Amino acid sequence: MFNDLSRMGKYLGQAARMLVGMPDYDTYVEHMRSKHPDKPVMSYEEFFRERQEARYGGGKGRPFRCC
Secondary structure, eight states, X not given: OHHHHHHHHHHHHHHHHHHTTOOOHHHHHHHHXXXXXXXXXXXXXXXXXXXXXXXXXXXXXXXXXXX
């Protein structure tokens, strides 16, 4: 029972993070290690910064905007 609740909590947390635009680093690491073992894995800070820039622009040719 607790295993099912734990798993459900993990999925709900992941879904909530996706709704607010906060990426899931653990999923990224798992994907990189299984699908691209020859490529380096970004640190959490690098990953978060890259996802923010992808979502909001971060000054790379696109104007910064909040909505």
